[in-house]
Amino acid sequence: xxxxxxxxxxxxxxxxxxxxxxxxxxxxxxxxxxxxxxxxxxxxxxxxxxxxxxxxxxxxxxxxxxxxxxxxxxxxxxxxxxxxxxxxxxxxxxxxxxxxxxxxxxxxxxxxxxxxxxxxxxxxxxxxxxxxxxxxxxxxxxxxxxxxxxxxxxxxxxxxxxxxxxxxxxxxxxxxxxxxxxxxxxxxxxxxxxxxxxxxxxxxxxxxxxxxxxxxxxxxx
Numbered sequence: 001x002x003x004x005x006x007x008x009x010x011x012x013x014x015x016x017x018x019x020x021x022x023x024x025x026x027x028x029x030x031x032x033x034x035x036x037x038x039x040x041x042x043x044x045x046x047x048x049x050x051x052x053x054x055x056x057x058x059x060x061x062x063x064x065x066x067x068x069x070x071x072x073x074x075x076x077x078x079x080x081x082x083x084x085x086x087x088x089x090x091x092x093x094x095x096x097x098x099x100x101x102x103x104x105x106x107x108x109x110x111x112x113x114x115x116x117x118x119x120x121x122x123x124x125x126x127x128x129x130x131x132x133x134x135x136x137x138x139x140x141x142x143x144x145x146x147x148x149x150x151x152x153x154x155x156x157x158x159x160x161x162x163x164x165x166x167x168x169x170x171x172x173x174x175x176x177x178x179x180x181x182x183x184x185x186x187x188x189x190x191x192x193x194x195x196x197x198x199x200x201x202x203x204x205x206x207x208x209x210x211x212x213x214x215x216x217x218x219x220x221x
Contacts, residue, residue: 006040006043006044006089006094006096006097006100006151006152006155006198006202036088036091036092037206038092038202038206039084039085039086039088039089039092039097039101040085040089040097040101040198040199040202041198041199041200041202041203041206042081042082042084042085042199043081043082043085043086043089043097043100043101043104043105044158044195044196044198044199044202045077045195045196045199046077046078046079046081046082046085046105047078047082047101047104047192047195048192048193048195048196048199049073049077049078049192049196050070050073050074050077050078050079050108051078051162051188051191051192051195052188052189052192052193052196053069053070053073054070054074054188055165055184055185055186055187055188055189055191055192056185056189057070057185058169058181058182058184058185058188059182059185059186059188059189060182060185061185071112071115071116073108074108074109074111074112074115075108075109075112078104078105078107078108079105079106079108079109079112080105080109081105082101082102082104082105082108083101083102083105083106083109084105085097085101085105086098086099086100086101086102086103086105087102089101089102090102096144096147096148096150096151099144100144103140103144107137114133127173127174127175127176128174130173130174131170131171131173131174134166134169134170134173135166135167135170137166138163138166138167138170141159141162141163141166142163144159145159145160145162145163148160149218150218150219151217151218151219152198152215152216152217152218152219153215153216153218154194154197154198154201154215154216155198155215156218157194158191158194158195158198161187161190161191161194162191164187165184165187165188165191166184167184168180168181168183168184168187169181169184169188171184172184197213198215200213201213201214201215202215
């Protein structure tokens with residue numbers, strides 16, 4: 001069955017196989033009896049929804065007066081839920097998923113804190129400060145894109161699109177170039193759509209116990 005996870009390693013269930021030295025009838029280790037759920041669909045869903053809503057504003061498709069609605073998602077779903085997914089990926093031994101979900105969960109929490117507490121205290125050119133913030137995230141996302149090329153085509157597409165989104169938003173903020181920010185918003189919508197697909201594939205394939213929606217694994221064993 002095709003892996004629908006963000007995990008680049010063999011399935012957890014492989015650890016439950018009896019070793020050649022284990023006596024017949026011996027109880028398997030307690031650790032091997034516990035098989036955690038895959039946290040990747042949750043992390044991807046939290047990222048996708050928050051990115052979608054913010055990108056609607058960046059693309060100027062809805063009135064900017066409603067922008068505070070993003071903050072609740074940034075705190076609860078894109079932030080806390082995705083951060084938890086990252087912690088659970090650490091438990092699964094998945095370095096890529098742990099770093100990705102924990103980092104982007106922290107991104108949304110920092111975005112929420114910036115808007116609620118600190119943006120009003122930025123002196124001088126606010127655009128340059130926000131642009132620096134976005135450029136830093138573009139760099140992080142770019143090197144995570146390299147690692148994503150060993151996960152799946154769906155996950156790699158998310159990171160490629162997200163890197164381009166951060167770059168456009170950084171340019172738009174530093175300028176300021178409103179049109180470039182709008183382009184970044186449209187690219188953000190595409191990023192959210194692909195992330196939602198990857199989440200949908202993960203939860204659907206897991207529930208049905210077979211591949212319903214392909215993610216095209218890129219890991220070679």
